[in-house]
Amino acid sequence: MKRIFVVSTIIVLLASLLSACSGGQSNNGASSGKKVTINLWSFTDEIPNMTTKYLATHPNANVEFKTTIIATTDGAYQPALDQALAAGGKDAPDIYAAEAAFILKYSQGDASDYAAKYADLGLSDKLVKDAGIAQYTVDIGSKDGKLKALGYQATGGAFIYSRSIAKDVFGTDDSATIKNEIGPGWDKFFAAAAKLKAKGYGIVSGDGDIWHAIENSSDKGWIDNDKLYIDPKREAFLDLSKKLKDNGYHNDTQDWTEAWFADMSGSGSQPVFGFFGPAWLINYVMKDQVKQTNGDWAVTEPPTGFFWGGTWLLANKNVTKDKAKKEAVADFIKWVTLDTSDTGLQYYWANGTMKDGEQGTKDSVASSVVMSKSNGEIELLGGQNMFDVFVPANANASGKNLTQYDETINKLYRDQVREYTAGNKSRDQAIADFKVQVKDQLEIDSQ
Amino acid sequence: MRRKGVSYAKYGYIFCLPFVIIFLIFSMYPTLYTAVIGFTDMKGVIPKPVHLLDNPFQNFRDLIFNNETFRKALLNTLLIWIINFIPQILLALLLTAWFTNNRLNIRGQGLFKVLLYMPNIITAGTIAVLFSALFAYPMGPVNSFFHLMGWSDAPIFFLQDKTTARGLVGFIQFWMWYGNTMIILIAGVMGINPVLFEAAIMDGATAVQTFFRVTLPSLKTILLYVLITSMIGGLQMFDIPQLFLQGGPDNATLTTSVFIYNQAFRGAYMYNRAAAASMIVFLIAVVLSLVLFYFMRDRDAAELKKMEKMMKKAAKAAPREV
Amino acid sequence: MELSQNKKSFSINMVIIYILCILLALVSIVPFYIMFINATRSTPEIQSGLALLPSTHLLSNWNVLLDKSFNPFKGFLNSFIISGGTTLCAVYFSALTAYGLVAYNWKLRQPFFTFILCVMMIPAQASAIGFYKFMYQFGWTNNFLPLILPAIASPTVVFFMRQYLLATLSTEIVEASRIDGAGEFYSFNKIMMPIMMPAVATQAIFVFVASWNNLFTPLILLTQRDKYTLPIMVSLLRGDIYRTEFGSIYLGLSLTVLPLFVFYFLLSRYIIAGVALGGVKE
The missing domain is CATH 1.20.5 (Single alpha-helices involved in coiled-coils or other helix-helix interfaces)
Structure with a gap:
């Protein structure tokens, strides 16, 4: 019995080992054919799914995509990508994606030398201008005026509010009126919060909701002259956050937790008026969470312009060494980021027509040209055309207050703010601890 | 142990050769490599020419004297290890005593053994998802329960509290590993010469006396093994603090491994400092192990003598054994 | 009374x-x-x-899983190859090393055992950075070997097996097989391995579980999608921040643990029976 078990285990193992090896070989055999192989690295399956559409709409394209997807949750995407870029060779990424939290590292920071200039791929600045690409995404993707990364999405943020609560508290759900009730500026926002509280509503779900608006509306980023710099607007987050908590203006949730999602369907401890967010928050997150509140939402301009998230596409500079590869890579990147025609990715993306014959998810895109000819009416917003709000929102966002360490520093800062608002330490102590942690972890001193 | 086969000695070398070769390639070389990096200025994403530092110990000095976070990480690691290990070894010993006590003859002990080891099977990813959901704030099962029982008026932010967070990580480690420790300890007890137990019974020793006077002393080597592997495991604690709490809140569950990982693979990519920190941890492991060895060995000789005495006694008491 | x-x-x-x-x-x-x-x-x-x-x-959770390019069969196969290979390497070579340490009297025997005890003290992180750099230079990424081969040198397993042999191995068996004219390797494989089965099975469980659940080494070394292990796939699921599908995450986690259940319960009778480890020093 024992022996049979052991022997059969070994046989199964050997067989699977062999099949794995031979499988690998046959793969290699196929790829050594005529087709150009593009190694594509991403952190979600969004861009890999685009390749399917690309191949379907470009039957003559002589390429195949080999995709690598590594999630950012466990912090593994960047280490793996960096190692692969540094190692080079056949398996090196040809096209790679970067998220807003760390794009600066690849477009302007330490790893920017790996990225090809779009100009070297034959994608000129004129194309960018003609497509009406949101300026902040260009700023983020450029180093010393040379463009290296572009996105397909634009993630300018709006304030997404509940129509029924707006009618109850402000007497109307009209987007222009609500815009003036909650802004511009945080003073008016908090005045609105007090009115909402009087009727038993919270204005937002948690302090994370206002953080993205504050982060991307500050004048400077975290690093100034190689030193840690705390922008006054970012420092004010401590006080605003505390104010929200002490007055019970929010449900004290953290973004991306179950309690936060619950507030989208109105099942939290008190009904919540709204959320700060870009179009993707509406279509990818809220859509699955709103349930019976579907259609009871509307968007308006936020108290302060900001953007949140987004994905940028970069090409390895080594692809320019091989003409066939360069052209293949350039064509795909152009199709994704700069093609404003009805068969370009962004048109499908904006109109939710990625899958044939199926109404998919609509999203705000980088090109204002595409958005102006697309239909942004969605059911969740009661039929409001969201592009009316998101085109100006994309223009109001700034791409000049980012640094390559944002992901790490933001986490440290928000942890300390939470310590302060939870009453665990004083305001000064929280700032002091924040500075120490930045120094210890990143070797960046304070000013 | 006496073996006469001088001519067989070469097989000793041959049988141990694969271990040595693989160890040299996959463990020794990378360790030395890491040690060397600790003395250099290797950092940043892009490989640059690497130099030895003018003051070779600069990284080590910075870490020890000039890095509060690293010291905190060491302290956290120690604290979490203590809250995990002390209950773990005590419970494992207790269960071992029960399961190996023939007088108790616990029914279903096979099933218990199998079940108690099970938490070890669960992945850190599962634990992260489960425990975050259980202790969610402001709404979550544990909060609802506290509210139901009237223990709390307002929802409690469990994972924002440093003590609770450390306690939870410690508890998870304890819960995952006591079954494993128990199985090894039971194995150790089963290897003890039965004559010793019989002698103890003859002398009219109670179960408690037998456990402390006979079982524990004979378990020395196995206990040492458990202590060392658990200590090394404790120094390496990574998955749970990283996946469950990302080292938070306010670095309360930042262990040395999480610190090293953050240094090497996030933010500024300071391989040199990460390597230096690794070496400091290694040195701590060596020192602690030596201390353990010293304590265990010191008493071993005395114990051996004691045991010999008991053996003689046993031999006298039970001559038919031979 | x-x-x-x-x-x-x-x-x-x-x-x-x-x-x-x-x-x-x-x-x-x-x-x-x-x-x-x-x-x-x-x-x-x-x-x-x-x-x-x-x-x-x-x-519906299952459909969401498949929709997210989660390929449980491929993941299972990859995990099985890695964990199975690791387990076989760890238990076989550790048994071999332990037998070499117990059955033969060679000059460096005691120093070698002390050496193994010292090796046990090296925390994995002490070599981790060097190991990753080395593997990348060596081009051994997207390859299962760097995940399997290091298991050949598993000091803790050797220690366990040595203690087991000290408690179980009798000189007579070794002598008897030699008189029968059996070669050393033959008698190890045919006579000693069966004797060591309880210890091998117990350690096999420990090693298999640890390898199956290992997330970070494979995460850093395996970057191609068709090489992913089950834990990597689950971590990917959690990484899709736009839509957190808890139902399918739990399903993915359950799928990850099911094979471990099978493996564990197959070998659990050795846990029930227990193994005897020699505690007394020579």
């Missing part, structure tokens, strides 16, 4: 023992139970709290 009192306290003890064991067993099972139940529930149901009974969304 004294006797009956003893009996009473004995039975009270027994009650306490059983209560504690049952409690511990429950605490062991509950997380698995929640996980399996949640795998059949929809995300909103999971968000509304715990439940004791399964729901009806198993199929």
